[in-house]
Amino acid sequence: MALPRTYEDQNCSIARALEVVGDRWTLLVIRSAFEGVRRFDDFQEALGVARNVLTDRLTRLCDEGLLRRVRYQDRPERYEYRLTRKGVELWPAMMTLLLWGDRHYAPDGPPTLVRHAGCGGALTPRMTCSSCGAALEPTDVEACPGPGAVEPID
Incomplete structure (x- = not known):
């Protein structure tokens, strides 16, 4: 059904x-x-x-x-x-889903790392920076390849 x-x-x-x-x-x-x-x-x-x-x-x-x-x-x-x-208000939900997926469905590590652009700290589930503790918004972060990223095929 x-x-x-x-x-x-x-x-x-x-x-x-x-x-x-x-x-x-x-x-x-x-x-x-x-x-x-x-x-x-x-x-x-x-x-x-x-x-x-x-x-x-x-x-x-x-x-x-x-x-x-x-x-x-x-x-x-x-x-x-x-x-x-x-x-934009969906950002915390999207990031929570990403972090959850990283924990449960990324056997080779996260494909994408979300970092605080200001200091390089990781995004936490509370939408704060793991290094400096700043509250993070979408404009405060940058994404970079993580250990589970797929290498592009040339």
């Missing part, structure tokens, strides 16, 4: 949030947006997702107010997608 796509019968904020972000491609689009990806073709290249699926996810994220479309070219008309405040 297939699970329904919506949870209107459940009075639960987790279920309601899952209606928006509970799909694999949606979370990967958001991850890419945090990594600085903004244009459709760049999302498609980074994710390897079918164009129709990507169009659907970007439209949904814009409709839900997590991304906004900003025109960057008139002829032909082209847009980029930028995180809104609502989208």
Whole structure:
């Protein structure tokens, strides 16, 4: 039996949030947006997702107010997608999921390390720096390859 796509019968904020972000491609689009990806073709290249699926996810994220479309070219008309405040508020949840995945599903070590750009300390589950204790926001960190990173094929 297939699970329904919506949870209107459940009075639960987790279920309601899952209606928006509970799909694999949606979370990967958001991850890419945090990594600085903004244009459709760049999302498609980074994710390897079918164009129709990507169009659907970007439209949904814009409709839900997590991304906004900003025109960057008139002829032909082209847009980029930028995180809104609502989208940026997903950062702690995304980082918690990343750290959880590192603990349980990264046998060769984390593929990506999230470091405090100010001092190089690691991101902790409390969204603070392991070295200096600073509270960290998305603009305070940088990602670098970790021990589990896959080497690019030349």
